Amino acid sequence: MTLKSLLLVSGVLLTGTAASAGGYQVTLAGQKNNGMGGVGVGLSLDQAAMFYNPGALAMVKDRGVQVGVNATMARQAFRSQYGGPQRELKSNIVTPFNLYAGFGSEDRKFAAGIAIYTPFGNKVEYADGWEGRYSLTGIDLKSIYVQPTVSYAVTDKLSVGAGMVILAYGAVNLQKDIPVEGAAGAQPAHVELDGKATTKIGFNAGIYFKPTEKLSIGASYRSKIDAKVEGGDVKFTNVPASLGSRFTATEFDATLPLPATTSLGIGFMPNENLTLGFDVNYVEWSKYKILQFDFRGNNGAGGLVSPSGQVGGSNISTSRREYKDAVTLRLGGQYLLTSGLTVRAGGSYDFSPVEDGFVTPETPDADRIGLTLGASYKFGSFGVDISGQFIDLKKRTQTEADLVANNTADRVAGTYKTRVLIPGIGLNYTF
Amino acid sequence: MYTLLKRTAPVLALLGLGLAGCQPELEAPGADKGSADFSRYIAVGNSLTAGFGDNGLYLEGQLASYPNLLAEQFKTVGGGDFAQPLFNQPNQENGSGYLRLTGFTATGNPITAAVANNLAVRATTPQALYTRYDAPVNNLGVPGIKLSDIHTAGYGSVAGNPYFERITPASNPLQTYFQRVKAEAATATFFTCWLGNNDVLGYATAGGALGPAAITRTDTFQLKANRIINVLTANGAKGVVATIPNVTNVPFFTTVRVAAIKATFKASNPALSLYIQTSSGVREATDADLLTLTSSAAIGTTTPGNPFPVGAGLSATSANPLPSQFVLDAAEQTLVRDATTAYNTALTAKATEKGLAVFDANAFFSRIAATGIVSDAVNNTAAFISGNLFSLDGVHPTPRGYAVIANEMISAINAKYGSSLAQVNPNNYRGVRFP
Numbered sequence: 001m002t003l004k005s006l007l008l009v010s011g012v013l014l015t016g017t018a019a020s021a022g023g024y025q026v027t028l029a030g031q032k033n034n035g036m037g038g039v040g041v042g043l044s045l046d047q048a049a050m051f052y053n054p055g056a057l058a059m060v061k062d063r064g065v066q067v068g069v070n071a072t073m074a075r076q077a078f079r080s081q082y083g084g085p086q087r088e089l090k091s092n093i094v095t096p097f098n099l100y101a102g103f104g105s106e107d108r109k110f111a112a113g114i115a116i117y118t119p120f121g122n123k124v125e126y127a128d129g130w131e132g133r134y135s136l137t138g139i140d141l142k143s144i145y146v147q148p149t150v151s152y153a154v155t156d157k158l159s160v161g162a163g164m165v166i167l168a169y170g171a172v173n174l175q176k177d178i179p180v181e182g183a184a185g186a187q188p189a190h191v192e193l194d195g196k197a198t199t200k201i202g203f204n205a206g207i208y209f210k211p212t213e214k215l216s217i218g219a220s221y222r223s224k225i226d227a228k229v230e231g232g233d234v235k236f237t238n239v240p241a242s243l244g245s246r247f248t249a250t251e252f253d254a255t256l257p258l259p260a261t262t263s264l265g266i267g268f269m270p271n272e273n274l275t276l277g278f279d280v281n282y283v284e285w286s287k288y289k290i291l292q293f294d295f296r297g298n299n300g301a302g303g304l305v306s307p308s309g310q311v312g313g314s315n316i317s318t319s320r321r322e323y324k325d326a327v328t329l330r331l332g333g334q335y336l337l338t339s340g341l342t343v344r345a346g347g348s349y350d351f352s353p354v355e356d357g358f359v360t361p362e363t364p365d366a367d368r369i370g371l372t373l374g375a376s377y378k379f380g381s382f383g384v385d386i387s388g389q390f391i392d393l394k395k396r397t398q399t400e401a402d403l404v405a406n407n408t409a410d411r412v413a414g415t416y417k418t419r420v421l422i423p424g425i426g427l428n429y430t431f
Numbered sequence: 432m433y434t435l436l437k438r439t440a441p442v443l444a445l446l447g448l449g450l451a452g453c454q455p456e457l458e459a460p461g462a463d464k465g466s467a468d469f470s471r472y473i474a475v476g477n478s479l480t481a482g483f484g485d486n487g488l489y490l491e492g493q494l495a496s497y498p499n500l501l502a503e504q505f506k507t508v509g510g511g512d513f514a515q516p517l518f519n520q521p522n523q524e525n526g527s528g529y530l531r532l533t534g535f536t537a538t539g540n541p542i543t544a545a546v547a548n549n550l551a552v553r554a555t556t557p558q559a560l561y562t563r564y565d566a567p568v569n570n571l572g573v574p575g576i577k578l579s580d581i582h583t584a585g586y587g588s589v590a591g592n593p594y595f596e597r598i599t600p601a602s603n604p605l606q607t608y609f610q611r612v613k614a615e616a617a618t619a620t621f622f623t624c625w626l627g628n629n630d631v632l633g634y635a636t637a638g639g640a641l642g643p644a645a646i647t648r649t650d651t652f653q654l655k656a657n658r659i660i661n662v663l664t665a666n667g668a669k670g671v672v673a674t675i676p677n678v679t680n681v682p683f684f685t686t687v688r689v690a691a692i693k694a695t696f697k698a699s700n701p702a703l704s705l706y707i708q709t710s711s712g713v714r715e716a717t718d719a720d721l722l723t724l725t726s727s728a729a730i731g732t733t734t735p736g737n738p739f740p741v742g743a744g745l746s747a748t749s750a751n752p753l754p755s756q757f758v759l760d761a762a763e764q765t766l767v768r769d770a771t772t773a774y775n776t777a778l779t780a781k782a783t784e785k786g787l788a789v790f791d792a793n794a795f796f797s798r799i800a801a802t803g804i805v806s807d808a809v810n811n812t813a814a815f816i817s818g819n820l821f822s823l824d825g826v827h828p829t830p831r832g833y834a835v836i837a838n839e840m841i842s843a844i845n846a847k848y849g850s851s852l853a854q855v856n857p858n859n860y861r862g863v864r865f866p
Binding site: 083131179183 | 454459460535807810855862
């Protein structure tokens with residue numbers, strides 16, 4: 001019963017997070033993996049292999065269904081270059097989820113499955129009146145990937161697999177205040193961009209090799225998908241009437257790259273109770289050069305003669321991102337304590353794709369250290385996995401002079417410090 | 432399931448604890464006064480120091496005056512109360528009255544209107560006088576004062592400058608500005624001095640029509656600058672001396688452009704051009720000539736008995752030129768620039784001699800005019816109306832403009848005196864209000 005109701009619930013849960021990995025990537029795809037520093041490419045733990053390494057799916061011992069959900073709780077402190085109080089985020093909890101169902105042939109040569117997970121997402125909501133309000137007051141970026149997957153065991157030591165990665169759902173909501181002054185005491189002028197991404201298809205593939213009982217290695221790749229919003233809504237509020245002709249847009253187009261990831265992983269099984277994993281992820285963030293919005297439409301606020309598609313007197317908005325490719329290192333292990341109970345621990349170090357002077361309020365990124373704990377308990381065919389992650393982002397400062405020098409003055413000068421706590425729970429049923 | 436709950440309860444409890452301890456804390460940067468003593472700060476200057484803007488002095492502008500903003504930051508390192516002669520009596524907050532924006536014409540030109548209610552005017556004849564402020568003041572900014580006025584007896588009388596009159600002791604109406612500063616400086620520990628703008632500004636905004644005599648002579652300027660800085664530092668007070676910005680960078684001279692006017696005329700008749708009255712006769716305007724903000728109301732209007740609208744003319748006749756008061760021609764600009772340079776040389780030399788901090792307002796405003804200044808994703812420029820920094824009179828800053836000035840002064844103070852005062856956030860202060 002629990003499984004069924006959770007499945008139903010997960011369908012309506014919001015995805016996205018205040019980024020649990022570099023940039024707006026979310027690596028919370030498997031509840032067992034979450035407890036082990038996010039390793040999984042060189043292992044064949046459970047159905048989440050479809051995400052981590054589809055090549056390993058055929059080597060997963062059991063077939064089954066599993067679902068997991070995480071509660072991402074980000075806490076941030078920001079201090080403006082210009083002094084003033086410490087600013088903190090509004091307390092949001094976002095819930096990235098994952099769902100897998102895998103089946104195999106009798107002879108264990110073939111396996112197939114479907115995965116639903118949330119590889120990218122980002123939700124940040126700043127306190128009212130914070131210093132960066134003209135850059136961002138809030139963002140909610142969501143993506144759901146659906147991935148039919150097949151895997152084939154070439155030999156009992158080598159298996160390969162691939163999946164069709166479908167961006168089934170993508171949405172963005174981005175809001176900020178507009179730096180124009182209305183009457184004394186008037187609410188700040190505000191713009192909201194809200195749109196859904198068109199469905200896009202990519203792929204992932206992996207290979208898994210287990211030469212001995214004590215060693216396994218794997219490699220996987222997930223392709224880039226450009227999430228594209230066409231005809232998203234532009235909504236203005238509290239814009240002074242006399243400036244209507246400069247704020248006439250009703251629609252926007254934008255593209256956000258969801259970058260390709262290449263991963264390598266190694267697993268060690270020194271004895272039958274202990275499993276250790278080490279993963280390296282390489283994310284091609286350098287595809288994210290600029291964030292551009294194109295505006296069109298005419299809401300008539302400026303009368304018939306006013307130009308169409310204006311946001312602040314312009315029908316295009318570009319902002320430099322200039323991300324660089326980034327590496328994440330992961331180390332984790334699990335130990336079978338009793339026949340039912342497995343405990344896990346791990347850690348990760350995530351190099352930020354965001355260069356100095358390019359930090360934006362929507363992704364206040366920095367190098368991050370992650371520490372994780374986890375446990376599973378099995379009751380026959382049922383299993384429960386719990387995990388907890390603590391992620392500490394390095395303190396990061398940029399001055400107005402840095403921003404001006406980088407032509408990135410559309411963001412805010414000051415110091416960010418962020419920590420994220422992510423408890424998660426998963427249920428699985430194997431057969 | 433119960434067993435599971437029992438086993439995970441401690442973990443969940445730990446998570447709860449972790450969450451409580453998760454919120455990072457960033458320590459507020461410390462503030463230190465360095466070698467300066469901000470316990471009693473006085474501000475000496477003109478309209479810029481008083482917080483004048485939108486062609487008037489009113490409560491909102493006074494509260495956003497750069498001395499008031501500085502005093503707020505000084506308080507974090509032992510600064511005392513800072514009294515200003517506010518127009519804070521009930522229903523007098525609009526002070527002298529000011530301009531507000533009411534909208535735009537079809538061609539995008541701003542329309543302004545005078546705010547004439549809730550004024551602090553106590554007499555209108557023979558000249559306007561404002562509600563007196565007899566309590567002690569730290570802000571001695573007097574709109575309109577020139578450095579050449581500081582020794583003028585009666586400058587604070589009912590026949591003098593009404594802004595100085597309202598703070599001059601009724602018992603001593605002949606007290607000069609210099610005498611007042613001397614009395615205040617006796618107990619001051621820190622000062623800002625930004626005088627001299629009006630010694631050249633009046634000539635410039637009148638399009639040079641008043642003649643070169645309207646520019647204070649450099650030797651007079653230097654003498655008076657030396658005397659006032661001497662008296663300010665006589666008791667060992669430290670402070671900041673600000674230079675004079677070249678006024679030709681302000682929107683009052685950069686908004687109405689010769690090229691644009693010519694294009695408008697030529698659109699109706701290619702033979703027409705813009706003609707101006709200069710001290711050496713009538714000639715066609717060039718891009719080097721600056722038109723005043725007020726010229727837009729005169730250019731193109733008709734005058735009785737003349738075939739051409741004002742400013743428009745043919746080279747054969749050059750009839751009906753734009754009067755001199757609306758044009759700062761290239762020769763007049765040279766006079767303004769030379770005087771500004773000479774004044775700044777005098778001010779900087781004296782400040783250096785006394786070991787004072789210097790706020791180079793001329794360099795700062797030139798930079799603003801060239802590149803603008805960014806504050807937390809907001810691009811502030813020297814553009815009229817849209818630039819956020821200049822008020823509706825095109826000469827005086829908005830509260831945002833005063834905030835960036837305060838920040839530059841803080842930088843100069845920190846650099847000179849080894850203090851670590853925080854800057855103010857310019858975005859907390861408004862630009863132009865739009866209806």
